[in-house]
Amino acid sequence: MEEQTYHPITQAIRTQTERTQEMEHATPLFLTSSFVFDNAEDMRAAFADETEDNIYSRFSNPSVQEFTDKMVALEGAEAGFATASGMSAVFASFMALLKAGDHLLSCNSIFGSTHTVITKYLPKYGIEYSYVPADKPEEWEAAIRPNTKMLYIETPTNPGLDLIDLEWVGQLTKKHNILLNVDNCFATPVNQKPIDFGADLVVHSATKWIDGQGRVMGGVVVGKKELIKDIYLFCRSTGPALSPFNGWVLSKSLETLDVRMERHAGNALKIATALQDHPKLSWVKYPFLPSHPQYAIAQKQMQNGGGLLCFELTGGLESGRKFLDSLKMLSLTANLGDTRSIASHPASTTHAKLTEEERLAVNITPGLIRISVGLEHADDILNDILQALEKC
Numbered sequence: 001m002e003e004q005t006y007h008p009i010t011q012a013i014r015t016q017t018e019r020t021q022e023m024e025h026a027t028p029l030f031l032t033s034s035f036v037f038d039n040a041e042d043m044r045a046a047f048a049d050e051t052e053d054n055i056y057s058r059f060s061n062p063s064v065q066e067f068t069d070k071m072v073a074l075e076g077a078e079a080g081f082a083t084a085s086g087m088s089a090v091f092a093s094f095m096a097l098l099k100a101g102d103h104l105l106s107c108n109s110i111f112g113s114t115h116t117v118i119t120k121y122l123p124k125y126g127i128e129y130s131y132v133p134a135d136k137p138e139e140w141e142a143a144i145r146p147n148t149k150m151l152y153i154e155t156p157t158n159p160g161l162d163l164i165d166l167e168w169v170g171q172l173t174k175k176h177n178i179l180l181n182v183d184n185c186f187a188t189p190v191n192q193k194p195i196d197f198g199a200d201l202v203v204h205s206a207t208k209w210i211d212g213q214g215r216v217m218g219g220v221v222v223g224k225k226e227l228i229k230d231i232y233l234f235c236r237s238t239g240p241a242l243s244p245f246n247g248w249v250l251s252k253s254l255e256t257l258d259v260r261m262e263r264h265a266g267n268a269l270k271i272a273t274a275l276q277d278h279p280k281l282s283w284v285k286y287p288f289l290p291s292h293p294q295y296a297i298a299q300k301q302m303q304n305g306g307g308l309l310c311f312e313l314t315g316g317l318e319s320g321r322k323f324l325d326s327l328k329m330l331s332l333t334a335n336l337g338d339t340r341s342i343a344s345h346p347a348s349t350t351h352a353k354l355t356e357e358e359r360l361a362v363n364i365t366p367g368l369i370r371i372s373v374g375l376e377h378a379d380d381i382l383n384d385i386l387q388a389l390e391k392c
Contacts, residue, residue: 009190011073012254017062029248030062057244059236064247067206070254071220074189075202080222081232082247086185086205087113088240089219093181093201094118094150096234097227100126102149107164109134109157109362110183112353118152134162134362135293137169144176154183155192159346159370160363161285161310163294166301170198179227185209190258191265191303200224208337209307211253212260216246260339260375264307268373271382272309280319280389282312282367307374308336313367319392320345320367326388329380336372341381344370 006014016027035054037043046053054060064082072080083089094117098104106118108131118129128147132140134157151173155164166182173180181201182194188209194202204210206218219242221231235241265288272286284291287298288305298305313319323343324332330343346364354364373381 008074008076009258012070012257015066015070015073017066027063027066027248027251029245031244032061033057058239058241061242061244061247063244063251064242067218067242067247067251067254068220068222070251071189071204071206071210072222074254074257075184075222076193076195077202077222077228078225079228080220081228081235082206082242082250083219083221083235083240084242084246085217085240086203086207086219087117088235089203089205089221090114090183091117092231092235092238092240093203093221094122094127094152095125096231097179098122098125098127098149101128101147103128103130103145103147104150104152105129105140105143105145105148105178106131106152107134107154107157108132109160109162110152110154111158114152114154114183115358116353134160134164137165140169141172141176144178148176148178150179150181152181152183154186156186156287156306156308157362158186159308159310159344159368161186161287161292161308162363163287163292163297163301165294165297166192166194166197166199170194173200174198186308187302187306188257188261190261191306192301195223197301201227206250207335209261209264210257210337211250212257212337212339213253214333214335214338214340216243216249218242218246218250261307262304263375264373265304267375267378267381268307268309268371269305270378271371271373271385272305274382275309275311275385278386278389280314280392282314284309284311286310308370308372310368310370312365313369313389313392315367315392317347317366320347320369322392323369323388326391327384328387329376329384330371330388336370338372339375341374341376341384342372343385344372346370 068080068082179200182199201223203221276284286309330341
């Protein structure tokens, strides 16, 4: 008899750790540092990797594994490993698979901490890097070297919401036999599946949309089984373990990810549409606005435009400060993907460690504002933005 197959969203809801003798409906939290064995032989076999028995929560834990299994199902991956934060997932995906003498090619529009890892720390291990413009794919192939091992991208990019054609880049990496590593944090797996377009690895900061309520930190990397094994072995020894409690929270969060993202995206599209002709704004960018430069790509590879939008204030830096200080409801915080809407000024926060020249190269201008659109009523979010704009 064939096993019933379900839609990935259903799998994310129904995947659970095996029920205990207590017959619970919701999965219990396995808050333990270690696991016991019935006898010496079972313990020996576990340490010899002859079984998949849990040994120590730095290696594996049922609460963490349930979250990982759900992410694997949602992304359509072969395997995965969860980490303590999004940045530990990114770092592990580099360090487990790159060695001295290898070259990493990356799009230039990436999260500020990822930029720091690539430019400050990878060279210390003899790993070379170079950037290519996210919005100029015609320049990418020429940047590939004989020692290029991995191409790393974000789409949509942070914070400028540029889009990269996943189908095109998947064909490029396959042609040159290099690994494609995609940060899918902004889109989430219910909106975009990079593996369907040829990605070998997909990384997430689970702290963002996956948690969805600004509660816990976590990261995850999923992809091809043989690559994930190397990442697991690296993390098992170096220790960026996801807390069982955080894994338990994130697993429950995935059960509502689909419906939450539908509301986030609906709110964001309504707000972006209302703002696009505002006199205080030079431009508004949102993937599902027809005015977006890569709108056709968004339509091809995304289910909706996601929950982030950005705009440029005509008054520059000073207007940016006035705008943030005039908000009454939106939060000012270094996060995104929350039920509560958030406004941020990337030039002075998330990308402050970049030089002004580096920021301008990735279109982070002094007046750029990023809005993480929450689950409040869209009219209330919009009205708060409008009243703040009037004071700029």
